[in-house]
Amino acid sequence: MESESTVTTCYRHPKVESYVRCTRCDRYICPDCMREAAVGHQCVECVKEGARSVRQARTVFGGRITVAPLVTYVLIGLNVLAYLGELVRPALVDRFEMLGAMLVGPDGGSYHWQASYPADFHAEGVVAGEWYRLLTGAFLHLPATEGTFGILHIVMNMMVLWNLGRVVEAQLGRVRYLALYLLSALGGSVLVLLISPEDHTVGASGAIFGLGAAYWVMARRLGGDMNSVNRFMAGLLLWLVISAWATSWEGHLGGLLAGGVVTLAYAYAPRDRRRDLVQAAACVGLLVLLAVLSVGKVTGLTG
Incomplete structure (x- = not known):
């Protein structure tokens, strides 16, 4: 009497015969469920599980490796959209510009x-x-026919943002980079509030000065060619001094200081499980400090 052979089927497709096992979970899989592996084939679920368990490559600063500077694209897009909005409706500048205190x-x-x-x-x-x-x-700029620079204000800022932003974002990753940009912008506005609360200011320059500080700190941390980096930084500081007569030096300096503080925390946080916590704590700490300074100044102004 002959014994009847057992028919094996794919665990995902019970009606499909299969004689190949997944090299990871040892279950039978059909051709539709087979995925090439270093040795043999794996099933779809094991491939997904393996992808989750693979440690993602990160930069020295803890950021995930990214191909495209997406955040820089978005920031430039927001600035350009805001500028187009100004052209259509100039009142937007008065409504949303940085202004600490004024009477109407x-x-x-x-x-x-x-x-x-x-x-x-x-x-x-x-x-x-x-x-x-x-x-x-920080997302508005001088109207085309106003101020010393006019349309050059946004053109120059976006050019620097494009050149600096791509480098900084590639090293920090998207989340850290966005936090750096926004805190630098906020730091510039807060210093304007503290020193010159009656000034009307617009522009991404504070945030861009923060990126400049980040570029310098990162180069130091990575052991880069500091001669060229120092020349860049000297030019940035020289521009801060020279442009003080026509622009908000308080906004520039505030962004520079905030960006430097944030990037120092990014660069020298422990390179272990505590890194994310230390970096996040530094950002939150700076945000709290800026909030306290702002509230304190407003309280003093209102008596």
């Missing part, structure tokens, strides 16, 4: 800030609870 009279004119003012006047700026100005001003 019944005639619509702007007047110097004072804590006590007549009932027919009203406050404008951060002192009026418009806290969003601390960040929105």
Whole structure:
């Protein structure tokens, strides 16, 4: 009497005969479920599990390796869109520019800030609870026909953002890079609030100066050619001094300092499981400090 052979089927497709086993889980798999492996074939689930268990490559600063500078593209796009919005509706500049404290009279004119003012006047700026100005001003630029630079203001800023941003984002990864950019922009606005609360300021320069500081710190950490990097940094600082008569040096300096602090935390955090926590704590700590300084200044202005 002959014994009947057992028919084996694919574990994912029970109606399909199969005589090949997954080299990882030892289950039978059909041709549709086979994936090439170093030795033999693996099933779909084992391939996915293996991909999850593979450690993702990271930079010295903990960022994930990325191919395209997506965040830099998005930031440039937002700045350009905001600029187009200004051209269509110029009132957007007055509504969202960085302004710490100003009084608006019944005639619509702007007047110097004072804590006590007549009932027919009203406050404008951060002192009026418009806290969003601390960040929105960093995405606006001088209208094409105004100021010393006009349209060159956004053109120059976007060119520097394109050149610096791609380098910094590639090293930091998208999340760390975005945190650096926003904190640098915020740092510039806060220093404007602290020193020159009545100034009207716009532009991504504070954030870009933060990227400049990041570029210098990263080069030091990576052991790069500091001669060229130092020349770049000297030029950046020289521009900060020379442009002080026409631009907000407070915004530039604030962005530079904030960007330097954040990148120092990125660069010298322990290279173990504590790294992400230390880096996140540094960013949150700086954010809290900027918030406390802002609230303190507003409280002092409003009496």
